[in-house]
Amino acid sequence: MSADPNTKPELIPAVNEYAPKEVGELDLYQKREKIYTRSIEGFFQRIRLFTGWPLLAGFFLLPWTRWHGHQTVLFDLPARKFYIFDLVFWPQDLVMLAWLLIICAFGLFLFTSLFGRIWCGYSCPQTVWTSIFMWMEQKAEGSRNQRIKLDQAPWSTAKVLRKTLKHGMWFGFAFLTGFTFVGYFTPIIDLTFDFFSGNAAGPAYVWIGIFTALTYLNAGWMREQVCLYMCPYARFQSAMFDRDTLIVTYDRKRGEPRGSRRVNNGEKPEGLGDCIDCQLCVQVCPTGIDIRNGLQYECINCALCVDACNSVMKKIGYAPDLICYSTENRMEGKPTRILRFRTIGYGAVMLVMCSMLLAALVFRETTDLKVLRERSSLYQLKDGHIENIYTLKLGNRDNSSRVYTLNTDLPGSQWDGPTTITVESGEVASIPVRLSVPEIEWGGRNIEMHFSACLVDETTHCVHHESRFTGPVR
Ligand code: SF4
Ligand code: SF4
Known part of the structure; x- marks a missing residue:
């Protein structure tokens, strides 16, 4: 078939694939639209009340309670001791804190893969505090429609009064939060007297100010912005879904x-x-x-x-x-499975870590023994004896005072120093000890030996520290 010479050939439109496409103007900074939430009641809101109030009550009341002579929960940073009920943690126990954090992380992974962001919706402090701030806002400025109208209305005495009331309530609650938070790090009863009499340490005022400001900003002003842009959990939680x-x-x-x-x-x-x-x-x-x-x-x-x-x-x-x-x-009408590869994996890791933490807590060593040798001379010759001088550092990490007996396994040695000592809870005692052996029995070689500290009431429980006895080499 031949082409008709009178027919114009069909033109193929030429498109330059490399030419810049027309794009709409992009605003890299998305302006925040203020959210006016409407209050609602219902079954799940009642559950939120049951989870939120115990959290709040626990946070505000716990530092005011006492347990066996100390604040129930106190992170005493200057003394480097953490009290949690009967447990006293020292810097040496930080590994347990690491385990605890890993357990919490895997707990969160497990709960997220099973129940989604249930933690965010019901127990996250940001959610709980924001709900309280929203409740205060409603009390001061009214319902959703009233708040929208108030914000659009020109400034008036009524508007100033309502806004002042709202910010006053927000600030008061933020201050209570900041003060209580610092009360977990400084004995709160002393802090209260010192703070209001103007005698508290400077950092206490600074930290209370910082935590008050952060609470006021996060729960009052930023609200959902914290969840959307600041919380890393929001970003990686989809990996667990x-x-x-x-x-x-x-x-x-x-x-x-x-x-x-x-x-x-x-x-x-x-x-x-x-x-x-x-x-x-x-x-x-x-x-x-x-x-x-x-x-x-x-x-x-x-x-x-x-x-x-x-x-x-x-x-x-x-x-x-x-x-x-x-x-x-x-x-989609398909069955839902609770036991999946990821939930079993997270659960197994949690189980192993919980068992390890429990074992570490139960078998935790509460006595520390270190031995320092006299640095100025290796040994002294005195009255036909070779003498070595040591300083024993005996720490009691238990929550009550303990009596220890001290000893050494150096054969034929004479002990010059205390053999029984009481160490108060949280104290480290320094005990000078002189050990001597008759020169006549000296074999001419340094001897590896041990010091031991045994609890008087549990004599089977001892801690040991290796050291060395030195004398003239023959
Ligand atoms: S009816 Fe529709 S718009 Fe109204 S609350 Fe339910 S899902 Fe939302
Ligand atoms: S955050 Fe999610 S669950 Fe909560 S109201 Fe909005 S859409 Fe519903």
């Missing part, structure tokens, strides 16, 4: 197509899903997201949207749980 992880999710099949409607005893209009597009789930969300857009890293699993949507469903006579806690597998 899988299709069996519990998440807050919107039942798209049931809810779509969404649309407003005239509600009539739970009857549904043709062609519409269950979502009436009331936006209540968005208005209650503390991070300002719309859960109907799917799983988002901003979601802290707080279930405020679940309570909000359930209240709507109840009002219009539809079945609850259009938004609910579920797993991706369950939403």
Whole structure:
């Protein structure tokens, strides 16, 4: 077939693939939209109350309680001693702190892979403190609509008074938080007297000021910004998620197509899903997201949207749980598995670490013995004897005073120094000791020997430290 000579050949449009494409203007700094959350009540909010209040009460009351003569929990940095109930930790025990942190990390991994960000939604201090600050805001400035109106209104006496009341309450609570936090590091009763009489140490005022300011900023002003931009957990938690992880999710099949409607005893209009597009789930969300857009890293699993949507469903006579806690597998009608490779792995690591920590706590050595030799001379010859001088450093890391007997395994030696000593809790005693052996029995070679300190009430329990006895070499 030949081409018609009168027909113009079809032109192939030439596109320069390398030419710069037209792009929209990108704003690298996203301006923060202020979130006005609506308060809501419901089943999951009651659970949040039960988890939040014990945490708050524990935080504020614990430093005021005493346990066997000391503050129940005290991280005494100047004395380098940490008291937690009956346990006293020293710098030597820092390895246990490392284990504890690893256990907490794996606990968080395990809980995240099973229950998603349940920690963020219910127990994270940022969430709990932000909820309290929001509650104060509501008391001072009113409901969501009243707060929006107040912010848009010009400045007036009423506005100044409401804002002052809100910031006064925020500041008061932030100060209480900062003061209590420092009370975990300085005996809080002394701190209270010294602080209000102006006699506290300078750093105490500085640290209380810093923690007050941080609480005020984080819970009052920054709120969800801390979760979105500052908390590393929000970023890496998705690595622990899988299709069996519990998440807050919107039942798209049931809810779509969404649309407003005239509600009539739970009857549904043709062609519409269950979502009436009331936006209540968005208005209650503390991070300002719309859960109907799917799983988002901003979601802290707080279930405020679940309570909000359930209240709507109840009002219009539809079945609850259009938004609910579920797993991706369950939403697709597949079974949800609790035992998975990752949950078994995290659980196993936690179990091993917990057992090791428990064993380390039970068999923890509470006596330290170190031996320092006299530096100025290796030995002295005195009255037909060879004499070596030592300083024994005996530390008691128990929470009560202990009596020790001191001894050596150097054969035929004479001991010149205390053989029994009481060491107070947390003290390190310095004990000078002279050991001598008759020159006539001296074999001409240095001798490796040990010092020992034995508890008088538990004589089977001794600690040893190796040392050396020196004399003239023959
Ligand atoms: S609260 Fe429920 S019904 Fe209202 S918009 Fe959200 S999902 Fe739809
Ligand atoms: S989407 Fe729902 S669960 Fe997630 S943060 Fe918002 S209110 Fe909380």
